[in-house]
Amino acid sequence: MALTWTTVLPVIIVSSLIIYEEWASTPSCKPTNAADFCGKGYESKEEDLKVMMVANLHLLGSDSGFVNLYFRDYYMSMFFKKSFTSLKPDMLLVLGDVSAKGSELTQTKWVSVVHQFQQMVGPFMGLPYHVVVGDRDVGECSGLESNSVQWIARSFPGLDSAGCGAFEISNVSFVSLNAVALLCGNNGLRFSVEKVIERESVDLQMGFENSFEDLKDKEISRGFGWRENYVSSGSGPVLLLHFPLHHPAYCNCCNCRSGSPSQKGLSTLDSRGFAGTGPYELMHTVPPNATEYIFQALKPRIIFSAHTHEFSDYTHSDGTREVTVPSMTWKARDDPGFILATFQSNRAVSVSYCSLPRESHVLIFFTSIVVLLLSMMLIANTPQVLCLRL
Template identity: 25%
Template sequence: MLSPGLTTVRSHRLKKRLCFLLKLVCFVSSVLIFCEILIYYLVIFQCQWPEVKGGDHSREKEPSTSVLKAIILADTHLLGEIKGHWLDKLRREWQMERSFQTALWLLQPDIVFILGDVFDEGKWSSPQAWADDVRRFQKMFQCPVSTELVVVVGNHDIGFHYEMTAYKVNRFEKVFNFTSGKLITRKGVNFILVNSVAMEGDGCALCRASEAKLVALSHQLNCSQQKPNHSDKRCSNVEKLPSSEPILLQHYPLYRKNDAECSGEDSASPEEKKIPFKEKYDVLSQEASQKLMWWFRPRLVLSGHTHSGCEVLHAGRIPEVSVPSFSWRNRNNPGFVMGSITPTDFSLQKCFLPYESRVLTTYCAAGALLVILVLAHFQLLTPPFCFAQRLISKHKAV
């Protein structure tokens, strides 16, 4: 039989080990909770809705009930079965889901716009892979009843122009209730959804159909913006819309030479800014851009595709904001745009998500501290003064 003293010693050692193990579990759990959940609240909590004035010459704030609060994001690029590694999917999709759901909870927008490239492999995914991608998207970007989700098509969703087919366009439209030329009006604000992939200008069947819809919408808007005392026979049978100047939502940016004039922490790197953009690939062609501006005379253009933020002015009066990618896969500092919009005015504000590099640094620091704690607990880490004392003793012995 073991003596009572020996039993007490073993019991004490076991308690110490269990206590140490519990501390390690608490430490690891705290790091995980902070890096995977809390950090999104801490970062997005700092974002505030921009204020918008009541009119062009009004200094009074617009009543909150008449302001449309919109979140605009782009290029989520959900990975598919071909190029998507399971660990990459897990990491980046968790980041986007937590970012999106946290933003919804903290900011409570009226509407969310995603400006294309929702999927990374929509241009070649099989029906089964497409269904799986859609299921994951609907889980990640699920919205409450009070928030509307509107999705615009991008080249990775249906392919570039030479890859685009009626089948791919139709399956995207079926899932997201999107058409290649669509107008939605919310709180008196008109939004035009453009299939920019179909703005090739080569007369293909899908391109002709898309442009025909846009021309019809242009006519409807022009008729709606006419003064009541101005009669036009062509507008007699046209359903009138709010007279608000429209906002264009599309994936490809309007034509610009490069990103040289772009600035801000979400802009492209200095090397990338100098690279010329290719028309119909990086940006819309000059012809397509001029068509859209002539048809709609928009007060704002919102686009994605480049994965970097940019603000440019077209024709000296039409601002365009390119929204950075929402995914860590494309940027170390992803983000989105918050817009307070009325029928006569708008105000935009960028909101950045946690830096991936900072999260990884936190994990590395926590891992190093964990190793030190374990080594110290098992007395495998020699304190500096003990190490020095041993060296002195050995020197004296010699």
């Protein structure tokens, strides 16, 4: 029996859908380091630590609508699964805003968000993972409370009651801070975060030869009451934040420019550099004073932040590199992405930006398929209609 185009075309369409989904869910990664970008590649070694970093998932849990549940969240799960199999990372880091409105949810609804997160990341639950709290998770300054932050922090491994964490994996030390609290004036959580920074600063200095004896003779800085840190820049841990640190310009790959869109309309800061106790919708970075003390206390090896929804790669005045992780959801922007960071044994860090398909492109593809199917059905039924009329 000879095959006609009406029987072959559906097979072609189904095969195209399978091939397209396979292609669309596979991330496209390219290095962003200046040396790598200019053609000097790096061959990864077995002892290197590969970390996938994502941000701003904006999950809704049980409140997810039809489009989110069966389209956006479905593809997000595919992105995680395909990234896991193709990139083979050793760890997953989520830099805040797991939820779209976690601060407004009851504990029951928050549990549904956590379950959705665990199902979405799929195979990554078998790897070490760490979640940084974001402003959508814990709320803005006017509603930021230690009790709510504490039960949210209990949902994820390695976070203390203030929403901070410190851990080490493959000889790489990480410190995550609740950057939301650093924007909140005299909020008690801010002081808890400062204590974490001071503790990590002391641990850092004690990790160097004779540093403990030196600490006895150092002056206590006035500012936040933190000790002066005489460890060289870049000697500290990898710093993880939701909000980027303050800086006057940003650098995207090999090109630097001032006046980042993410810095337009910043709130007016008081003399201490904080945003007060009110809302901070216009505040997009950690205040200058807090930024200065973080550099002084922690001497971070490299900084990873999020919140702006966009990727950027910036070098601060002391030579510290800060990479801002883009959003990995169509709920935040049309072209999602994430970061793959490789921590090398020589303390160098190789960063790759991984892009995912635009939502608009995926919608155009499926719309074209639907139009094609409808046209095929119409054409297939046209001869029968003509015969009836005759």
